[in-house]
Amino acid sequence: xxxxxxNFRDKASQTISDEQIQQSLxxxxxxxxxxxxxxxxxxxxxxxxxxKGKAIKDHTIANLDYYLDLLATNVEKAGGKxxxxxxxxxxxxxxxxxxxxxxxxxxxxxxxxxxEEMGLAEAMNDAGxxxxxxxxxxxxxxxxxxxxxxxxxxxxxxxxxxVAKLLDRSYQPGSEPPDxxxxxxxxxxxxxxxxxxxxxxxxxxxxxxxxxxxxxxxxNEGNGRMSTSVPRVHVxxxxxxxxxxxxxxxxxxxxxxxxSATGQRISTYVTMVNGPRKQDEEEGPEExxxxxxxxxxxxxxxxxxMREALNCIRCGACLNACPVYRKVGGHAYGWVYPGPIGALVxxxxxxxxxxxxLPNASSLCGACHDACPVKIDIPRMLxxxxxxxxxxxxxxxxxxxxxxxxxxxxxxxxxxMGRKRFDLGSRIAGWTLRPFTSNGWISKAPPPxxxxxSSRDFPAVSTRSLKSFVKSMKLGGGK
Amino acid sequence: MSNLEDTPxxxxxxxxxxxxxxEQVAPEVGRSVIEVLDLLGVGIEYVxxxxxxxxxxxxxxxxxxxxxxxxxxxxxxxxxxxxxxVPSGSCAAMVRNYYSQLFRDExxxxxxxxxxxxxxxxxxxxxxxFFGTNALKxxxxxxxxxxxxxxxxxxxxxEIDEEPIQMLENIDGLEVVPLERADVCCGFGGSFSVKMADxxxxxxxEKLDYIEQSGADTVVAADTGCVFQMQGGMRRRGSSVRxxxxxxxLAESAKNAGAGK
Numbered sequence: 144x145x146x147x148x149x150n151f152r153d154k155a156s157q158t159i160s161d162e163q164i165q166q167s168l169x170x171x172x173x174x175x176x177x178x179x180x181x182x183x184x185x186x187x188x189x190x191x192x193x194x195k196g197k198a199i200k201d202h203t204i205a206n207l208d209y210y211l212d213l214l215a216t217n218v219e220k221a222g223g224k225x226x227x228x229x230x231x232x233x234x235x236x237x238x239x240x241x242x243x244x245x246x247x248x249x250x251x252x253x254x255x256x257x258x259e260e261m262g263l264a265e266a267m268n269d270a271g272x273x274x275x276x277x278x279x280x281x282x283x284x285x286x287x288x289x290x291x292x293x294x295x296x297x298x299x300x301x302x303x304x305x306v307a308k309l310l311d312r313s314y315q316p317g318s319e320p321p322d323x324x325x326x327x328x329x330x331x332x333x334x335x336x337x338x339x340x341x342x343x344x345x346x347x348x349x350x351x352x353x354x355x356x357x358x359x360x361x362x363n364e365g366n367g368r369m370s371t372s373v374p375r376v377h378v379x380x381x382x383x384x385x386x387x388x389x390x391x392x393x394x395x396x397x398x399x400x401x402x403s404a405t406g407q408r409i410s411t412y413v414t415m416v417n418g419p420r421k422q423d424e425e426e427g428p429e430e431x432x433x434x435x436x437x438x439x440x441x442x443x444x445x446x447x448x449m450r451e452a453l454n455c456i457r458c459g460a461c462l463n464a465c466p467v468y469r470k471v472g473g474h475a476y477g478w479v480y481p482g483p484i485g486a487l488v489x490x491x492x493x494x495x496x497x498x499x500x501l502p503n504a505s506s507l508c509g510a511c512h513d514a515c516p517v518k519i520d521i522p523r524m525l526x527x528x529x530x531x532x533x534x535x536x537x538x539x540x541x542x543x544x545x546x547x548x549x550x551x552x553x554x555x556x557x558x559x560m561g562r563k564r565f566d567l568g569s570r571i572a573g574w575t576l577r578p579f580t581s582n583g584w585i586s587k588a589p590p591p592x593x594x595x596x597s598s599r600d601f602p603a604v605s606t607r608s609l610k611s612f613v614k615s616m617k618l619g620g621g622k
Numbered sequence: 623m624s625n626l627e628d629t630p631x632x633x634x635x636x637x638x639x640x641x642x643x644x645e646q647v648a649p650e651v652g653r654s655v656i657e658v659l660d661l662l663g664v665g666i667e668y669v670x671x672x673x674x675x676x677x678x679x680x681x682x683x684x685x686x687x688x689x690x691x692x693x694x695x696x697x698x699x700x701x702x703x704x705x706x707x708v709p710s711g712s713c714a715a716m717v718r719n720y721y722s723q724l725f726r727d728e729x730x731x732x733x734x735x736x737x738x739x740x741x742x743x744x745x746x747x748x749x750x751x752f753f754g755t756n757a758l759k760x761x762x763x764x765x766x767x768x769x770x771x772x773x774x775x776x777x778x779x780x781e782i783d784e785e786p787i788q789m790l791e792n793i794d795g796l797e798v799v800p801l802e803r804a805d806v807c808c809g810f811g812g813s814f815s816v817k818m819a820d821x822x823x824x825x826x827x828e829k830l831d832y833i834e835q836s837g838a839d840t841v842v843a844a845d846t847g848c849v850f851q852m853q854g855g856m857r858r859r860g861s862s863v864r865x866x867x868x869x870x871x872l873a874e875s876a877k878n879a880g881a882g883k
Contacts, residue, residue: 152818159824172803466807470824504818506811506825507681508774523723526681533683544683552679556687559642560694565673569646584857594819599826599854602647609645609652610670616656618666 151500155471167300168469171293176463178406179514186402196399196517199392200454203384207444207453210353210386211435217356221418223431227383230438235266238345238378241432242272245376247343253362253370254278255347256457257380257436259291259479263345274345275337277366279330283309292473293481294459295404300472334366344370344428348381349456350396351433354389358433360414361401368414377428379416383435384453396456399516403458439492446537448527452487454517461511461521467504476501483511483521490528495541502528551591566608573604632752637667639699639708639742642674643846651846654873655709655745661876662753669698677716680724682813692716692724696734699742705752706742709869710845711776712812714744719779744776745869746786746844755788760875762795768871769801769838771829771852773845777805786844786868793875801841802832808843810851826855833863840864842871 158164183189203210218225228234238261242250250272252264264285267274276285280297284290286309291297298306307320310329314320321329346367348358358379360367371377387393401410420427443453462468462482473481477498478489486505490498502525511521533549535542558568576592579585580603588596595601636659644652656666676692679685695717699706708714721735749757770787777783790798809815809825816822829852833841841863843849853865 155818156820159820466809466825466828467821470821502683503814504821506774506807506809506814506822508807508811509778510774510805510807513778526683526720526723529681529683530685531683534686536685548682549684552682552684552687555679556691559673559676559691562671562673565642565645572646586858591816594816595854597819598823598858599851600857601854602850605647605649607649609640609649610668612649612653613656613666613668616653617660618656618668 151471151475151477151504154475154477155504158472158475159470163302164300164472165470167302168472171296171299171463171469175296175405175459176514179403179460179463180406182402182406182408186398189402192395192399193516193518195395196456197454199387199395200456200517203386203388203392204444204450204453207383207386210388211383213353213388214351214356214386214433214435217354218418218431218433219356221356221431222421223356223418223433226432226434228434228436228438231261231436234261234380234434234436234438235263237434238263238380239267239270239272241376241378242267242270242343245343245430247272247376249337249341250274250343250345251337251341251366251370251374252276252278252281253344253346253360253367254281254297255345255380256291256294256479257347257382258345260382260436260438261380263380267345272343273337275334275341277334277338277364277370278362279327279364279366282330282334286310290474290479293462294457294484296459338369338373341370341374343376343378344374345378345380346370348379348385348433349400350393351381351386352388352390352393353386355417357415357417359393359397360416361397361404361410361412362414363405363407363411365412368412371414371416372427375428376430376432377416377419378432378434380434380436383437383440384455400456400458403460403514403516443488443491446491449487449491449524451519452484452491452524454519455484455488456517457484458516460514460516461519464510464514466506466508466510471504475504483525484519487521487524487528495528495531496543499532499543502526502532562610566610569604569608573606576604632663633705634663635665635667636705636707636748637669637699637702639669639675639706639713640672641708641710641713641846642678643850644709645673647850648846648867651709651867651869654867654869655707657873658749658758658869658876659707662749662757667702667704669702671698675713675716676724677713677720678812680716680720685724689724692721692735693731696721696731696738699738700734704741705748706738707745707748708742709745709867710847711744711773711780711782712845712847714742714747715775715779717742744780744782744844746776746789747780747782749789750782750785755785756792758789758792758872758876759879760793760796760872761879762793762875763878765795765797766840767797767799767838768840768842769799769833769836770804770868771801771808771833771841771843771848772805773843773848774807776844782844786842789868789872790842793872794879796875799836799838801836801838803828808848808851810847812847815847815851822851823855826851830855830859830861834861838863840866840871842866842868844868 283298419431468482476485486501676688679688718739725731809822
C-alpha cells in the first residue's frame with residue numbers, strides 16, 4: 144500500500160467534522176477500551192503478564208536472526224516451505240508465483256495487516272486470481288474499496304446503513320437497514336460459496352512459534368479456520384518480528400493479546416497450524432507456505448532507539464486509548480498502521496519525510512504506553528522521531544522543520560538562558576499582545592498564538608512575575 | 623515513577639521550582655503553593671535566576687536548544703538542599719523521567735540530573751507524601767461542587783492518581799462529584815495545542831462536555847497548561863464553570879477555613 148501520510152491534517156479535519164464517524168469512533172472507547180480495562184482488572188497477575196510479554200519480545204527481537212533460522216528449520220521439518228521477502232513487491236511476486244504454480248483460480252483471505260502492507264488482495268485480483276476477503280470487516284472494506292480503519296476492527300467507521308448498501312443487494316436507500324445479525328448472515332451466505340470454490344488461502348499469523356514451526360491465528364468468526372483447512376494451498380504471511388521462541392511463550396502472548404484487543408479472555412477461535420496435511424491425516428491443505436516479510440523492519444531492528452516498536456503484537460489497544468486516534472480516525476494516518484503505533488512505524492518503514500506530521504500528532508498523554516500489553520514506550524519514541532524531523536539528528540535528510548520554527552526555538556533558548564532576558568521576554572510578549580487583550584484575556588491573537596485563539600481564549604501574560612511577588616512575601620514557613 | 627515509597631520526616635523548608643508558565647502567566651499559582659506550604663509549616667527557598675526546565679523545546683524535537691536550558695536548570699537547583707517542589711506534573715516528569723533521555727550521551731549531566739530529580743516532587747505528591755491528603759483544613763461556605771481532571775503527566779509519569787481528589791474531599795462544605803473520563807487528556811499537549819489546533823480542540827470539546835455534564839461548578843486540575851486549555855475553551859463557550867489550579871483552590875479554601883474560625 145502506498146503511503147499518503149502527507150495529507151494527515153486535511154484528512155484529520157475532515158473526520159473531526161464527520162458526525163457519523165465520530166459516533167462510530169465512540170465504540171472504540173466504550174467497547175474496546177473499556178473491554179480491555181475490565182479484562183485486565185479480573186486478571187490477578189495482569190501487570191506480571193505484561194512484564195513477561197515485554198521480556199519475551201525484548202529477548203526475541205534481540206536474537207531475531209537466531210529465532211528466524213530456528214523457525215525456518217522447523218517449518219521445513221513440518222513439511223512446509225518458508226520464504227523471505229525483502230519488500231512488498233517481492234512478496235506480491237512470490238505469492239502470485241505460488242498461485243500460478245499451483246494453478247489456482249480462487250483465493251480466500253483472512254485478516255492480515257501484513258497483507259495490507261503488501262497490497263496483496265488488489266495485486267492478486269489484478270493478476271487474474273479472484274481474491275476475496277473473508278473477515279467480515281475486511282469484506283466490507285473490500286466491497287467499499289477502502290483500507291482498514293483499525294488494526295482489529297477494519298470497518299469500525301461504517302454505519303449500519305453503509306454496510307447495508309454494500310451487502311444487501313435489495314436495500315433501498317432511505318429505508319431502515321437490516322440489523323447487524325441479518326447483515327452478517329448475508330455476508331456469510333455470499334462468502335460460503337467462495338469458501339467452497341477456493342483452492343488457495345492467504346492468512347496472517349498472529350505469532351509464529353520458532354521451536355515447533357507452527358503459526359497461531361486468533362479469530363472470532365471461524366473464517367480463519369475455514370481458510371486454513373478447506374483450500375488445497377495455504378499461504379501464511381507475517382512480519383519478521385511476529386515470532387515467539389516457544390509454545391509456553393505463545394500462551395503468555397495469547398493471554399495478553401486477546402484481552403488487550405477485544406477484552407475477551409480468549410477469542411472464539413485460536414487456530415494452530417503446523418505444516419500441511421501429513422500422510423496419515425484426512426484433512427488440511429496439501430501445501431503450506433510461510434512468507435516472512437521484512438519491508439523496512441531491518442531499519443527498526445538496527446535502530447536502537449526505535450527497535451522497541453518491533454515488540455508490537457498489533458492488538459490495537461494503543462489506538463483505543465488514544466484521544467487523537469479517537470478524533471482523527473484511521474485513514475488520516477495514511478498507511479496500513481494507524482494510531483500511536485502507526486505514528487511510530489509508518490515514518491520509519493516508509494521514510495520519515497513522508498510521515499513528518501505523524502510524530503507530532505500526539506499530545507504525549509501517555510495513554511498508549513499505559514494500554515500497551517508489552518509496555519512499548521510510545522511517547523519516548525515519538526519524541527525521538529520529533530528530534531529527527533526537527534534537527535535531523537540521525538540523518539540530515541530527515542530534517543523537515545521550517546526556518547521559522549528553528550528561529551523560534553533559537554530565540555526561546557536565548558530568552559531562557561538568563562533571568563533578566565526571561566523577564567524582558569515576558570514584558571515584550573505582554574506589550575505585543577496588549578492590543579489583543581481585554582479583561583486579562585486574548586481572544587484573537589496573531590501567529591504563532593493564533594492557532595490557539597481560533598478556538599480558545601488565552602490568558603494575558605502577567606504584568607508581574609512570581610519573582611516580583613516573592614520579594615514581598617514571607618517565605619520563612621509557619622514555624 | 624512515583625517518589626512516594628519510604629516513610630518520610632516532614633521537611634520544614636523546600637525549594638520552589640516555579641516553572642516558566644507560572645512565572646510569566648499564572649504567578650497566583652506560585653503564590654498559592656507558597657501559602658499552602660506555609661500553612662503546613664514549610665518555608666520556601668526561591669531560586670532567583672530560575673526560568674524553565676527545557677520541556678517546550680524538548681517536546682518539539684529541538685533538543686539542541688533544550689539541552690543548555692536543562693543544564694542551566696541543573697546548575698541552579700543542584701546548589702540547593704532538601705526537597706524541590708513544582709506545581710506541575712509535566713515539568714516534574716521532564717526532570718525526573720526525560721532528562722535521562724536528553725542527556726543520554728552526557729554521563730556527567732545525566733548523573734547530576736538524577737541527583738536533582740531524586741529531590742524533586744510535584745506539589746500534590748509532596749503534600750501527600752510528607753503530610754498526608756487530610757493535612758490541610760479547608761472550607762467553602764457556599765454549597766460548591768467541584769470535580770477533578772487528572773492531568774496526564776501527573777497521572778502517568780508521576781503516578782499521582784486519587785491523592786488530589788482526597789485533598790478536595792477533605793474540604794468542608796465542598797461536594798466532590800465524579801468526572802466521566804477524568805483520565806482522558808484535555809488535548810493540551812504543549813505545542814500540539816497550537817500546531818494541531820483543530821485536533822486539540824476536538825479533544826478539548828469532549829472534555830468540556832463531560833465537565834459540564836458532571837454538574838460541577840468548578841473543575842480542578844494540577845497543571846497550568848491543562849488549566850489554560852480548559853479555561854480558554856470554557857470562556858469561549860460562555861460557560862460559567864470555573865477552571866482552577868489545585869494549589870490556588872486549596873489556598874482559597876484554607877483561607878476560608880481560617881476566616882470561619
